[in-house]
Amino acid sequence: MASLRHEYYESDERVTISVFDKGTDPAQVSVKFEPRKLTYTNGDKSLVLEPLKGQINTDTSDYTVGKVKIEIRLSKMVHGRWGSLVGEAPDVLAAAPTPVAPIYRPTEAVKKARKNWEGITEDILKSDKEKTSDEDPNVGGDSTLNSFFQKIFADADEDTKRAMMKSYQESGGTTLSTNWDEVGKSKVEVKPPQGAEWKKWN
16 A cells, blocks of 8 residues: 655644545545554555654544545644644543633623723813913923014013114024113124034135
8 A cells, every 4th residue: 555645733622634635536535543553545555644743633533535635634633733643542631621612702792891981081172282381381392482482572661672682683592682871882792502603604
């Protein structure tokens, strides 16, 4: 009898064996399932796998005959990976307890604790509430600072307005003075921030 080339892959629930027997007549194929043994025969060709690494359910195991290969599906009695098709007897996996998989039925509604969306919305709105400048002096950044200077400029007399304009323009925006007596005497020097260098653009 000639032996046949075969390959397999497995999941936790079953082992799928591909027996490469090209041009097989389905009427000539015989597959016998036993708890620890698989026998495939086709005329003078056969494949016997014994002892299987674990017990199989002979009632739910099946096979299909194709043009190039026969696919045999073995249902495992104990879920888990075998690692190989054949193994030593006694069956060490038979002693292991069968894990019970949870049964999910699509008609059953899973009850969950309801979320209080109103409370969550209120919390978000409270946290997003803008702080006042009394609560945080840095609130608003540049826009707050600009509005502060605009307020000073609007409430100032003519000398203070001239001092602010002259000091800001001549210093390239690095100095802002409200003292016209000091600013009016000479040109205001450029005073860049510490670590910065002033460059004049043409």
